[in-house]
Structure formats: structure tokens, C-alpha cells
Amino acid sequence: MDAADVRDDLSEVLYTSDQIAERIAEVAAQIDEDYAGREVLLVGVLNGAVMVVADLQRAMKNHVQMDWMAVSSYGSGTQSSGVVRILKDLSSDLDGRHVIVVEDIIDTGLTLSYLMSNLASRNPASLEIMTMFRKPEASRMEVDVKYVGYDIPNKFVVGFGLDYDGRYRNLRDLAILSPHVYS
Ligand code: XMP
Ligand code: MG
Numbered sequence: 001m002d003a004a005d006v007r008d009d010l011s012e013v014l015y016t017s018d019q020i021a022e023r024i025a026e027v028a029a030q031i032d033e034d035y036a037g038r039e040v041l042l043v044g045v046l047n048g049a050v051m052v053v054a055d056l057q058r059a060m061k062n063h064v065q066m067d068w069m070a071v072s073s074y075g076s077g078t079q080s081s082g083v084v085r086i087l088k089d090l091s092s093d094l095d096g097r098h099v100i101v102v103e104d105i106i107d108t109g110l111t112l113s114y115l116m117s118n119l120a121s122r123n124p125a126s127l128e129i130m131t132m133f134r135k136p137e138a139s140r141m142e143v144d145v146k147y148v149g150y151d152i153p154n155k156f157v158v159g160f161g162l163d164y165d166g167r168y169r170n171l172r173d174l175a176i177l178s179p180h181v182y183s
Pocket of ligand 2: 048
């Protein structure tokens with residue numbers, strides 16, 4: 001598969017870039033209202049949350065700052081153990097800050113559970129989660145997700161920062177990957 005159009009590999013578009021932008025504007029307005037008079041630090045989880053953080057903060061009217069973390073699950077198995085390794089830590093001190101962790105997608109929520117307890121120990125004034133997409137399984141996780149873009153079906157999706165094998169992040173829509181890509 002060389003130099004092909006990424007769109008040839010999609011079976012269904014779930015959300016168009018316009019729908020994503022519309023929902024991000026609503027979430028941004030809600031965050032502006034909820035945090036009026038308090039400056040938010042958006043903590044993006046690399047690499048998937050790059051597009052969400054970029055668009056979310058530009059849709060906000062309040063002052064806002066951003067920082068980044070990169071994490072990886074331990075081990076080589078296909079199932080997440082919930083134990084993660086920090087590959088890149090924050091540059092910012094969280095002490096007294098109003099932090100919103102920004103994710104592209106929550107599936108089981110195991111990665112996020114670990115991350116939240118790690119960040120909570122750094123003494124932020126407040127700590128919440130925003131995810132652009134959420135799968136049904138996430139309803140069983142014990143951490144609260146304050147802001148959700150869209151709840152989606154339990155299908156493997158790509159686009160708007162989400163990848164398959166490093167590809168498709170540049171697609172503006174959120175789409176289900178066609179089965180021919182896996183084989
Ligand atoms: P957990 O299960 O810990 O995992 O919530 C979340 C991470 O799994 C990846 N993930 C996906 N990536 N399309 C993707 O491109 C998907 O449909 C998908 N579902 C889960 C993603 O890296 C996320 O951060
Ligand atoms: Mg990924």
C-alpha cells in the first residue's frame with residue numbers, strides 16, 4: 001500500500017470533520033463556562049490527542065495552556081495490563097493548576113485510570129477528563145469522564161488523530177477502517 005489515498009481504506013464515515021468541529025465548539029463553550037475565572041491546563045496524551053487539543057483550545061475563549069504526555073502499556077500482549085510506562089512526562093508543575101486530561105478515545109479506560117492516579121498525586125487544584133470519542137466498554141471504568149465528544153460503537157476507528165499502525169491520523173473525519181486493510 002504505497003502512496004494511496006487514505007480514504008480508499010475506509011468502510012464508513014461515522015463523523016465528518018464538520019460534525020467533529022461542531023461538537024468541539026460545544027464542549028469548548030462548556031469548559032469556558034465551567035472554568036470561568038480559572039485558567040485551564042490541557043494535558044494531551046500523545047500522539048492521538050494532538051488534533052483534539054489543537055482544535056479544542058482554539059475553540060475556547062478563556063485563557064488556556066497546554067502540555068503533553070506520552071505513555072505506553074507495559075509488555076507486548078494485545079491486552080492492556082493497566083500498568084503504563086511514562087515515555088514523556090509533562091514540562092509543567094501541576095501544583096494548584098486546573099487540569100483537564102485530553103484523550104482521543106477511551107476504550108477500556110485502563111491506561112487512563114493509571115494516568116489519573118499518577119496526575120492526582122501531583123496536587124492539582126482540580127483534575128478532569130475530556131475525550132473526543134468513547135467506546136461502550138468505557139462505561140465500566142471507575143473514573144469519571146466529564147466531557148465526551150461522541151459515544152461511538154465498538155468498532156476500530158481511525159482519523160482525527162487516531163491511527164492504525166501509525167497511519168490515518170491525518171484523515172479529518174472519524175471512520176471505520178475497511179477489513180481489507182487488516183489482511
Ligand atoms: P484503553 O483501553 O486503555 O485504550 O482505554 C485506549 C487506547 O487504545 C487505542 N484505541 C484505539 N485506537 N482506534 C484507534 O486508532 C480505535 O478504535 C481504538 N480503540 C482504542 C488508543 O490508542 C487509545 O488511546
Ligand atoms: Mg493508537
